[in-house]
Amino acid sequence: MMHSPPAGLRRAQNSPDGGSRDFSRRSALMLGAAAVAATFGLSGCSAVLPETDVAAANFGKNPSGTIRFWCRATAFKPAQLIVDKYHRAQQAVRIDLTVLPEGQMTTKLATAIRGGSVPDVVAPDSVTTPVFSTRDALTDLTPLINGLPYAEYLNKPLLDVASFNGKIYGLPALSNVSQLFWNKELYEKAGLNPEKGPGNYAEYLEHAAAVQSINGVSGVTFTGNSAGILGYVIQPHFWADRSPFYNGPLGHQQAAVLGNEPLRRTLELYRSFYREGLAQPGAEADSGAAWGQDFLKGTVGLFPGSYDLVVGSATPEFLDKLGVSAFPGPDGNVSQFSGGAVLSIPRGAANPGAAWDFIRFVGELEQQSELAALGWYPVRSDILKTGFAEKFPLMVPGMERMNEGFAAPTTLYTQLTNTVQSPWLAMFREAVFSQEALDDVLQRGHEETARVLKVNQA
Amino acid sequence: MTTTTPYQTQLQTGKSGKTGKKAPRRASRRDSYTGMLMLAPAVLLVAVFVIVPLVFAVVISLTNWPLVGEVKFNGVENYVTAFADTVFWGSILYTLGFAVISTALGIAVGYLLAMLVRSNRRGAGLIRTAVFLPYVIGITSLSFVAILEFRPDSGALDQLLLNLGITSAPTAWLLDGTSATVLIVLLGTYVGAGFTMIILMSGMQSIPEELYESAQIDGAGRWKQEFLVTVPLLKRYLGLLTVMGFIGAVLAFTQFFIITGGGPGTGTLTTMLYVYNKAFGDLQVGYATALSFVVVVIAAGLTLIQFRVMRED
Numbered sequence: 001m002m003h004s005p006p007a008g009l010r011r012a013q014n015s016p017d018g019g020s021r022d023f024s025r026r027s028a029l030m031l032g033a034a035a036v037a038a039t040f041g042l043s044g045c046s047a048v049l050p051e052t053d054v055a056a057a058n059f060g061k062n063p064s065g066t067i068r069f070w071c072r073a074t075a076f077k078p079a080q081l082i083v084d085k086y087h088r089a090q091q092a093v094r095i096d097l098t099v100l101p102e103g104q105m106t107t108k109l110a111t112a113i114r115g116g117s118v119p120d121v122v123a124p125d126s127v128t129t130p131v132f133s134t135r136d137a138l139t140d141l142t143p144l145i146n147g148l149p150y151a152e153y154l155n156k157p158l159l160d161v162a163s164f165n166g167k168i169y170g171l172p173a174l175s176n177v178s179q180l181f182w183n184k185e186l187y188e189k190a191g192l193n194p195e196k197g198p199g200n201y202a203e204y205l206e207h208a209a210a211v212q213s214i215n216g217v218s219g220v221t222f223t224g225n226s227a228g229i230l231g232y233v234i235q236p237h238f239w240a241d242r243s244p245f246y247n248g249p250l251g252h253q254q255a256a257v258l259g260n261e262p263l264r265r266t267l268e269l270y271r272s273f274y275r276e277g278l279a280q281p282g283a284e285a286d287s288g289a290a291w292g293q294d295f296l297k298g299t300v301g302l303f304p305g306s307y308d309l310v311v312g313s314a315t316p317e318f319l320d321k322l323g324v325s326a327f328p329g330p331d332g333n334v335s336q337f338s339g340g341a342v343l344s345i346p347r348g349a350a351n352p353g354a355a356w357d358f359i360r361f362v363g364e365l366e367q368q369s370e371l372a373a374l375g376w377y378p379v380r381s382d383i384l385k386t387g388f389a390e391k392f393p394l395m396v397p398g399m400e401r402m403n404e405g406f407a408a409p410t411t412l413y414t415q416l417t418n419t420v421q422s423p424w425l426a427m428f429r430e431a432v433f434s435q436e437a438l439d440d441v442l443q444r445g446h447e448e449t450a451r452v453l454k455v456n457q458a
Numbered sequence: 459m460t461t462t463t464p465y466q467t468q469l470q471t472g473k474s475g476k477t478g479k480k481a482p483r484r485a486s487r488r489d490s491y492t493g494m495l496m497l498a499p500a501v502l503l504v505a506v507f508v509i510v511p512l513v514f515a516v517v518i519s520l521t522n523w524p525l526v527g528e529v530k531f532n533g534v535e536n537y538v539t540a541f542a543d544t545v546f547w548g549s550i551l552y553t554l555g556f557a558v559i560s561t562a563l564g565i566a567v568g569y570l571l572a573m574l575v576r577s578n579r580r581g582a583g584l585i586r587t588a589v590f591l592p593y594v595i596g597i598t599s600l601s602f603v604a605i606l607e608f609r610p611d612s613g614a615l616d617q618l619l620l621n622l623g624i625t626s627a628p629t630a631w632l633l634d635g636t637s638a639t640v641l642i643v644l645l646g647t648y649v650g651a652g653f654t655m656i657i658l659m660s661g662m663q664s665i666p667e668e669l670y671e672s673a674q675i676d677g678a679g680r681w682k683q684e685f686l687v688t689v690p691l692l693k694r695y696l697g698l699l700t701v702m703g704f705i706g707a708v709l710a711f712t713q714f715f716i717i718t719g720g721g722p723g724t725g726t727l728t729t730m731l732y733v734y735n736k737a738f739g740d741l742q743v744g745y746a747t748a749l750s751f752v753v754v755v756i757a758a759g760l761t762l763i764q765f766r767v768m769r770e771d
Contacts, residue, residue, distance in 0.1 A: 048528065107738040110525035131741070135527040225633060225722075285610045285630030414739065420721025421735075429722075455539075456740055 048136045049116060049348025054356065055143050063354035064092040067120035070109065073102045075123055075341050078174055078371050085370070086361050093354045106131055106414070109346070113137050118346040120355040126161050127413035129170055129342045133162065134250050134411050138169040139345040144356060145171055148363065153382040157338035157407035164250060172379035173362045174371050175340035177398040177405060178233045181295065181303045181310055182323045186211050190301070197325045198302075200332045201269050208278040211301025219278035221300040222270070224433060226288035227425040231408075231417040232337045233304035233327070234270065234428065238262035239406040240329025245424070246449060250411055253453055257427070257446035264442065265330045267431035274432050284433045307395060308375030324394050326401050336398060338405030340376070377402075415452050423448035515747050523744030525737075536748035545724060546749060549732045550756065556728065557707035560643045564703050565696065567647050568654025573684070575655065576662040586659075590652035597649045601716035604645050608632055608717075615641075635725020638718050642726065645713060650706075654699055661695040662688060697768040701761060708757050729753055 053059065071079040076099045083095045098119070100108050105124040109132065112118045124132075132138050145151060145159075145168045158172035184194035190210040198204035208219030223229045238244070241262040246253045257263065273279045280286075280294050295303035296313050303310070304327065311319065326334040343359045345352050361367065365386070368378035372392050381402055389396050410416065417424040427445035430436055519537070522530045540546055571589055575582045592600060607614040610628040619625040632638045665688060673683045689696075711730040714720060720727035720735070733753070737746035 106741070107525075110738075110741050113526050132526060135524070137526045225630070282610065282628065285628070285633055287630075289609065290611065419735075419739070420719045421724055421727065425721075426723050455543075456742075 049113065049118065049346070051136075051347045052139055052345070052349070052352040054139060054141060054352070060144075060353040060356045062092075063351075063357040065351050065354055066094045066096055067349075067351045067354045067358060068096045068098065069121040069123070069358070070098045070100055070105070070119045071123040071341070072100050072105050072125060074125075075174065078374050078376055079123065081370060081374065082362055082367055085367060086358055089361065093357060095358065109137075113346065113348070116348060118348050120345060120349040120351050121343055121358060122346060123173060123341040123343050126158055126172075126175075126338070126340050126342050127408050127410075127418070129162050129344065130164065130250060130409060130411045130413075132344070132346070133164040133167075133169040137347055139347055139349070139352060140167045140169060141171065141345065141356070141359075142166075142168045144360075148360070150363065150365075150380055150382060153380045154363075155338060155340075155379040155381075155405075156403040157405045158340060158342055158379060161407040161409050162342040162344070170342035170344035171359050171363055173341050173343045173359075174368075175338055175377040175379050175402075176306060176308055176375075177339070177377050177402075178236060178327070178337040179305065179307055179324050179398055180327050181305055182207070183211075183295070183298060183301055183321055184323050185298070185321045186214060186217060186301045187323070189214050194323060197323050198328050200328050201265060201330045204269065204302075204328060205272055205278075208273060208302055209276070212278050214301075216299065218280040218294065218300045220273055220302040220304075221280040221292065221294050222273070222283060222304055223286040223288040223291055224274075224283045224429065225286055225425075226291070227420060227422050228418050229288045229291060230428055231413075231424060232306070232339065234266065235408075235417070235424075236327040236335040236337050236406060237266040237269070237329060240327060240333040240335035241331075244406075244408075245427075245445070246410060246412075246416060246453060250409065251457055253410060253412070253457065255446050255449035255453060257442050257449055262330050264438065267428065267438065267441075270428070270432045271438075284429075307377070307398065311394060312375050319394065322394060324397050326397065326404065334401065334404065336401060336405045338402070338407045340379070412453065412456050415456055416449065423452055515751070518744055519748040519751055521744045522742070523747070525741040525743055529744075532744070536745045537752070539745065540748055540752055543749075545727070546729070546732060546752075548724060549727045549729045550753075552724075552727060553708055553710070553729045554760075556639065556643065556710065557704050560646050560707045560710075561700060561703035563643060564647050564650050564654055565699055567651045568699070569658055571651055571655040572658035572662055576659050586652075586655070589655055592649045593652040595649075597646070597713050598716065600645060600649055601713045604641070604713075605632075605717055608641055632718055633722055635722060638722075638726050642713050642717060645717075646707075646710075650703070654703075657695055657699060658692060661692045665691050693768075697764075700768075701764050704764065705757065705761065708753075708760075 069079070069083065079097060079099070083097050086093070086095060105122070106128055109118070109122055109124065113132075129138075145154075148154075148171075155172045155175055158175060159168060162168055162170035162172070180197060182194075182197050187194040187207070190207075190213060192207055192210055198207045210219075211217055212219035222233065235244070238260070243256070243260050243262040245255070245257050245260060245263055247256045248254045270279075274283060280300060292303055292305045292309055292313075294300045295305065296310070296318065298318070307324075310322070314322075326336040328334055343362060345355045345359070349355055363380070365380065365383060368380055368383055369386070369388065372378055372383075372388070372395060377395060377398055378388075381399065384396070384399055388399075408417070414422075416422055419425075423445055426448065427441060430441045430444070431438055434441070520531060520533060522532055522536075571585075575586050575589075606612075608616075608631045610616055610630040615631065616625070616628050620628070629637075631641055669687050669691075670683055673687050678686060709730055710728050711734065714726055714728050714731050715734070718726040720731045729749075730753075733746045733749045736749065737743050
């Protein structure tokens with residue numbers, strides 16, 4: 001018995017004029033073309049969301065409703081503190097706080113922008129803000145920030161990192177500052193002046209060697225295998241001479257490793273620490289899991305570290321033994337990393353008026369004082385005119401040098417510094433821990449930095 | 459003898475079997491529409507979830523498609539860049555090496571375990587459960603555990619090796635690309651061996667006992683029986699496991715993302731991790747999609763070769 005195809009199909013196949021076949025082919029082609037056109041049509045759209053006119057007369061007047069606020073896990077405590085205070089201070093605006101896992105802000109916010117559903121306020125790591133400000137993703141807050149009565153006292157490095165093409169896209173909210181700590185008790189035992197930390201590389205090496213001479217004590221402790229921490233505490237050394245390993249305007253930056261004498265001398269300094277046995281045992285493998293714990297135990301003389309880590313973990317007695325300063329450059333200049341968070345309003349936010357009301361609230365002096373109690377540096381220098389110095393003496397040097405800090409103005413901080421694949425980590429490790437000639441390491445570091453900049457700025 | 463019904467005559471001639479007049483077009487169209495209607499749900503699902511995303515992905519790969527910012531059509535530039543991207547090709551080579559080693563080791567260990575538990579002797583059930591447990595726990599959880607246990611200061615691995623006198627000082631295993639790769643391969647084998655064991659064990663248990671008795675009568679010893687009877691009869695199972703294991707290893711992401719992040723440097727950078735970093739770290743979705751298509755072509759080619767080899771066998 002023969003099997004025949006269904007009537008319709010068979011007729012189409014046998015049609016003398018081929019009309020049905022043509023119809024099918026034409027339909028298929030049209031459908032395909034429509035699909036391609038639709039997708040190309042989609043590709044023609046962009047992820048630039050509409051921007052609110054913050055200069056409008058009624059902007060931010062009588063704020064109400066709910067705002068969505070995204071912060072990263074590190075800033076959860078201060079964010080929750082401020083949100084609770086804001087809720088107590090008024091009833092009209094409620095905040096829905098979302099805490100993102102560390103390292104997820106860029107991906108989550110970018111995806112939200114592409115999806116067209118963004119939060120009203122975001123507090124990314126300060127080095128992440130340029131990723132979005134340079135891509136037309138944030139609201140221009142220039143007139144609002146310049147109009148604040150305390151605008152002149154704001155943390156300048158953080159304002160710089162929030163700025164692009166003369167516009168300001170965020171208000172500095174809180175800061176964490178890298179500092180060089182030393183143990184005064186060990187300094188005294190080593191015959192050093194406990195009130196004065198190293199002012200240049202020669203002194204740094206000399207101090208570390210003197211402390212090392214005490215039995216059972218290391219001169220200095222640093223994490224040899226954490227890209228983020230190394231960026232935070234080592235790069236300020238050569239930033240002190242305004243010599244980052246990349247430079248140029250955002251989006252058009254160039255590698256600046258070769259010929260960068262402050263960078264070279266910084267790597268030589270840490271190579272000396274390691275080769276001369278002045279660093280803590282295991283520095284090469286230290287990934288930061290127990291960052292600074294040896295210093296807090298009193299077995300290390302010098303610690304390039306972070307205020308919140310030291311103050312959050314040390315006993316009051318130990319804190320009395322500490323000296324603190326910014327990082328010395330090769331010949332006496334100083335710098336520090338001005339990290340922290342900048343509060344921004346993404347374009348397309350549903351409630352930007354209320355979002356600004358909250359941001360303005362965070363900047364007030366009362367809130368800034370409370371952030372200091374949690375270990376975060378305030379972002380206003382006028383706080384030093386209050387009783388701040390008595391309450392937070394170890395914060396004073398960092399606050400006084402607030403505007404000498406560096407906040408890494410680049411859209412590629414993650415790629416250049418903050419990952420295991422970064423040219424910075426490879427260059428530091430090879431320069432400090434390997435036996436390779438420094439010239440070769442720097443040559444490779446330059447090439448790799450140039451490659452990363454090229455592929456990401458194309 | 460065949461008989462032809464009037465309806466079949468109508469189908470074959472396109473004419474009415476009774477009158478010889480042309481069939482009414484409306485009735486045939488109705489049949490056609492019915493067929494199309496019945497196919498529609500399946501076609502719709504395939505179109506929405508396969509065809510359109512695939513076409514869309516092709517389009518994305520021909521643009522810069524940043525997650526944030528203006529989209530610009532750039533033709534085949536992403537593909538040209540991919541072919542000159544030394545990091546990408548380095549990750550391909552690394553991934554293929556990882557896939558070959560981890561697949562081979564996984565099958566070898568799974569086979570040995572299957573030999574151990576294929577008979578229902580006392581304690582076999584306990585061993586099966588114990589070996590299968592890591593597969594149930596999953597590689598994500600075990601990767602986080604591995605980070606702790608591979609640490610140089612407090613990890614169990616270092617403590618064990620120090621106590622046995624094999625090493626004399628704490629070792630940062632994850633700081634070296636080779637040692638990190640070895641540990642990740644071992645972790646993958648630990649997790650996947652249970653699954654391989656179960657598949658091969660079921661295959662072994664389906665082999666008739668008479669074949670072994672015949673081989674024994676012919677003078678074959680224990681290992682000869684294994685290689686001349688068991689292995690040939692398990693070829694289909696081994697082939698399946700090879701293809702699955704290889705594709706899984708080529709797509710490896712989780713354990714590398716959690717344990718090493720692809721480091722030190724690019725020492726453990728797999729292709730999928732590189733594609734992920736490009737898409738969600740560098741926000742270059744267009745380029746990452748182009749890289750994905752290159753990976754698809756390579757993986758498909760290798761899988762076809764595997765199938766061809768198995769068929770010839």
